[in-house]
Amino acid sequence: MRFRDEYRDADTARKLADTIARTATRPWTIMEVCGGQTHAILRFGIDQMLPDGIELIHGPGCPVCVTPVDFVDKAIEIAELPAVTLCSFGDMLRVPGSRGDLLRAKSRGADVRVVYSPLDAVDLAAAYPDREIVFFAVGFETTAPANAMAAYRARRAGLANFSMLTSHVLVPPAMRAVLEAPDGRIDGFLAAGHVCTVMGTREYEPIAHAFGVPIVVTGFEPVDILEGIYLCVRQLESGRNVVENQYARAVRTDGNGTARAIMGEVFRVVTRNWRGLGDIADSGLALAGAYAAFDAENRFGAVVSKDAIDAACISGAILRGESRPTECPAFGTRCTPDQPLGVTMVSSEGACAAYHRYRRADLGTPRQ
Amino acid sequence: MRTGRVDFGGVTKIVNLAYVPEAAIGDHVLVHVGFAISVIDEAEADRIFHHLQEIDDLAGGEAAAP
Amino acid sequence: MTEGNGSGDLSCPLPVDATDTVQLAHGGGGRKMTQLLESIVLATFDDPELNRRHDGAVVDLDGPLAFTTDSYVVRPLFFPGGDIGSLAVNGTVNDLAMCGALPICLSVGLILEEGLPLETLRRVAVSMRDAAAKAGVRLVTGDTKVVDRGKADGLFVNTSGIGRIVAAARIGPEAVRAGDAIILSGDIGRHGTAVMAAREAFGFEPAIESDCAPVHGPVSAMIEAGIEIRCLRDLTRGGLASALVEIAETAKRGLAIDETLVPVDAPVSAACDLLGLDPLHVANEGRFVAFVPPQDASRALALMRSFGVSRDAAVIGQVLDGPPGEVRCRGQLGIDRIVDMLSGEQLPRIC
Structure with a gap:
């Protein structure tokens, strides 16, 4: 397929890897912020094509992974109410709360459904007026326009039986939190291309400036990621720290104005708790006042904050980029995709799950 | 709300086009959870391959020089 | 009953019931069950061994044999390229083939949910018959049960199969x-x-x-x-x-x-x-x-x-x-x- 196959071409990838090797004169540590990029890096073995010294650290880029336990608990509580159908994206069903996940709730009799698009949940609400349809809305800025449209449509249609449990998160505040961490050692960022198709690139400029880090807005195919790394290394080698756009075929400087307009109407910016990172100011989206009637927290009670994770799990350090999955004593032994301790092992976008799927300890750390 | 049939390289599917009012028939779009969120700029898409060709030419030139 | 129903003509001379869905009584072992079996299952599969209406099939086989069983649950029952019936026949045929065996005969166990449209059962039975004919296996014995509405997803199928080993060495x-x-x-x-x-x-x-x-x-x-x-x-x-x-x-x-x-x-x-x-x-x-x-x-x-x-x-x-x-x-x-x-x-x- 066009815009896919040529970006997976082995020769092009090899050329870029060679160019990176010729450009880098010293070690650099680069964080990619999107789970989709983490997945591609491990699936295609992009980290193994890089020269010694160029290290990729996987950031808090999986929206499912950073959803707090409290929200999962609330979703389960709502799903188990009579006459409620809870809808969410597939990955969310396996994220553990403090008492199991949504799939377990389903097996106990809760009506839990996977939807591909949030509008499917709105359609369900229209089709089943006697049931409460609750959409568990998670995601980054990429997913926010679609979820905003669900609320927008439900309000226009006057669907009183539709509501959203919203745990949306925003990428730039999380990047700041990672850069402000005391042990931070990140030299540059690959920003998430899909997020930027919606938001544009301007909001990264103050971050690049304040922290002196290059930020390269990067796509998701191997050639994109390698070019993103190359552009980042080129800036680092020449002492620059600006926002560059590798993914210009999809990302405009101002993002998608139409989408941002609807997001602006439907959502307001709030402080959010991130799994592994804690509370981050202005890092999330909740439904705006005009949409309060569609807020599942207003209808079924507010989410109560309490964060409990298994003591052996280092997913927090992994989400902050401080540790690698293979450095966890539980990795692949007590913690596997079938029996996940932490959320980074749950979602296929999660760093631990990606390592477990494509690498094991013996392939994990050393590069060629 | 505007929708359109999008070809994903062998299968087509109806996609919501509310966020790409500029999209016309024949355009390539980026789709996420059932919504097109960006129209692909074809000139930009080719840029990297031109750029690599330049690097190649440059490397070739260097190799040829004694 | 009529015999040799073609796939195009599935009308049956005996009214199975005033309704056109599976009822609990269809699994009760009485007259209704016989009617259901005669009008749909036996008429469609139409195998002489099955038509003996005995408790089991008697088949003459030379060993060594491969023997396998599998149960089929799929939603939706019909999907592009197949349905639960063709799946149940081919799946067991393939399991036998993987043992290095030539598939010979299959049993068919049907678990029907009360309320299943009879037309659905007919379509599945026809599909099983056609898949069996294509694979060159016989459907020689079977069983049908009906469960309360809500206790099954329309229709479950179990098939067991026997095949004659043709491979010289053990495959595995x-x-x-x-x-x-x-x-x-x-x-x-x-x-x-x-x-x-x-x-x-x-x-x-x-x-x-x-x-x-x-x-x-x-x-x-x-x-x-x-x-x-x-x-x-x-x-x-x-x-x-x-x-x-x-x-x-x-x-x-x-x-x-x-x-x-x-x-x-x-x-x-x-x-x-x-x-x-x-x-x-x-x-x-x-x-x-x-x-x-x-x-x-x-x-x-x-x-x-x-x-x-x-x-x-x-x-x-x-x-x-x-x-x-x-x-x-x-x-x-x-x-x-x-x-x-x-x-x-x-x-x-x-x-």
């Missing part, structure tokens, strides 16, 4: 040797994407069709040609990845495959990308892998390609001495990765 993971070629019988990922797309009403056009088909043809041909088949495995749930990992673990060998040699049809590949699925993990119902000694590989490949069901067969890798249980896959960029079994239920990804 324990026979796998380092250097053996791994041959895949065709493109992967069709069944799983077809069923998921149909179930979730994704609205793909054209619809992706399941690969549901019997595969004993190419297997028998290889055995007849004297090819030393070390191991066979059909790629059902868990896909190619899970089959290879299972074999590697049981055989205590390492396996190496090249992803670029694994055929995936463009629509399947596009659908997998959209749904966040890896074709290596997606279910198939008409594909298998064969492990053969390297000197037999090209002959085995040519034979497989001479059958429609395996016309896209390809050598995708080979068996290594070790490390035991490890399956490595060389990706599109020439870098190896580990192939793992599918964990948990396959769920569409968010992005």
